[in-house]
Amino acid sequence: xxxxxxxxxxxxxxxxxxxxxxxxxxxxxxxxxxxxxxxxxxxxxxxxxxxxxxxxxxxxxxxxxxxxxxxxxxxxxxxxxxxxxxxxxxxxxxxxxxxxxxxxxxxxxxxxxxxxxxxxxxxxxxxxxxxxxxxxxxxxxxxxxxxxxxxxxxxxxxxxxxxxxxxxxxxxxxxxxxxxxxxxxxxxxxxxxxxxxxxxxxxxxxxxxxxxxxxxxxxxxxxxxxxxxxxxxxxxxxxxxxxxxxxxxxxxxxxxxxxxxxxxxxxxxxxxxxxxxxxxxxxxx
Numbered sequence: 369x370x371x372x373x374x375x376x377x378x379x380x381x382x383x384x385x386x387x388x389x390x391x392x393x394x395x396x397x398x399x400x401x402x403x404x405x406x407x408x409x410x411x412x413x414x415x416x417x418x419x420x421x422x423x424x425x426x427x428x429x430x431x432x433x434x435x436x437x438x439x440x441x442x443x444x445x446x447x448x449x450x451x452x453x454x455x456x457x458x459x460x461x462x463x464x465x466x467x468x469x470x471x472x473x474x475x476x477x478x479x480x481x482x483x484x485x486x487x488x489x490x491x492x493x494x495x496x497x498x499x500x501x502x503x504x505x506x507x508x509x510x511x512x513x514x515x516x517x518x519x520x521x522x523x524x525x526x527x528x529x530x531x532x533x534x535x536x537x538x539x540x541x542x543x544x545x546x547x548x549x550x551x552x553x554x555x556x557x558x559x560x561x562x563x564x565x566x567x568x569x570x571x572x573x574x575x576x577x578x579x580x581x582x583x584x585x586x587x588x589x590x591x592x593x594x595x596x597x598x599x600x601x602x603x604x605x606x607x608x609x610x611x612x613x614x615x616x617x618x619x620x621x622x623x624x625x626x627x628x629x630x631x632x633x634x635x636x637x638x639x640x641x642x643x644x645x646x647x648x649x650x651x652x653x
Contacts, residue, residue, distance in 0.1 A: 374404045376411050383451045387412045395451045415455050419445045419512060422462050424469040434482045434525055439518040440469050440496055444504065444511050454508030461509065468503050472496045482521065489516040 377400055378384045384396040389408040396411070403409045422442045429435045442465055446454040458464055476495050477485055485492070497514035504511055521529075 374402050374406075376401050376403050378414070381416065381418050383415050383417060383448060384411050385413050385415065385452065385455050386410070392452055392456065395448075413455060415446055415451050417446055417448055419443055422465055423517075424466050426470050426473045428474045428477045430477060430480055430482045430485055432481050434521055436477070436482070436485065436522075437518075437520045438473050438477060438485075438492070438516060439520070440473065440493070441515045441517045442469060442496070442500065442511065443513045443515075444500075444509050447508050447510055450508035452508070453506075457507045458509075461507075464507070465500065465504065468500050469496055472499045482525075485519055489519060492516050 376384065376396070378396050378398045380398045382398060384401075385392065386394045386396055386401075386403065387410060393409065403411060420443070422444070424440045424442065426438050426440065427435060428438060444461075444465065454461075472495055473492065476492050480488060493514045493516045496516075497511055500514065501511040520526075
């Protein structure tokens with residue numbers, strides 16, 4: 369109906385290509401236009417100026433011979449001032465862009481190791497964008513942005529990479545655990561050494577206190593009972609302590625059977641041994 373009345377409508381974000389007798393004449397902006405078809409003018413097509421996106425999946429291999437699938441997302445749009453070039457020079461814009469993306473990716477990724485491919489994907493995207501920008505500008509298109517949205521190696525390679533990381537983390541955990549156990553053992557040894565040192569000090573002080581107490585007892589008994597010798601007093605004190613010790617051993621509920629010689633001679637031998645040991649300890653202190 370529009371052509372019947374020589375009027376055509378061009379939508380927003382779109383331009384139309386007008387020809388006259390098969391030859392390009394003008395680019396029509398959005399709005400209503402008059403095309404007198406009787407003079408050979410007609411509308412041959414529309415060109416969208418909206419931002420478009422093309423996802424390209426390219427298979428290639430890295431420098432260490434690992435095959436990967438690289439997915440690039442290209443955002444592009446036609447230039448209004450060069451609409452005629454965009455309309456006439458390319459018959460299939462998406463295929464042309466895809467070919468350039470393949471060419472750049474397969475020239476860039478093989479120079480990188482697999483790990484570098486993941487780390488430098490922005491460099492890959494920049495290389496694709498620069499090459500596409502130079503190539504497509506000649507056809508009236510602008511490359512707005514190029515993104516590398518995915519780098520996917522083979523499933524077996526991914527599994528191997530995960531295994532490597534798991535092994536590395538296991539080694540690290542084992543090392544940290546060994547260091548922790550080493551620290552615990554060192555601290556335990558230091559604690560045991562300190563405990564033994566303090567125990568030794570306690571035993572030494574206990575023996576010194578016993579010696580001092582016995583000495584005071586001997587002196588006090590000698591002053592109150594004339595004619596007694598120090599040996600007699602020591603024998604009596606040690607025998608008294610001997611029976612006190614026997615009483616304590618028998619009174620405790622957790623005591624085991626203790627077999628010791630018993631009798632007047634045995635008690636005298638025990639007293640002699642204890643007295644000699646205490647006197648030796650006193651003389652050494």
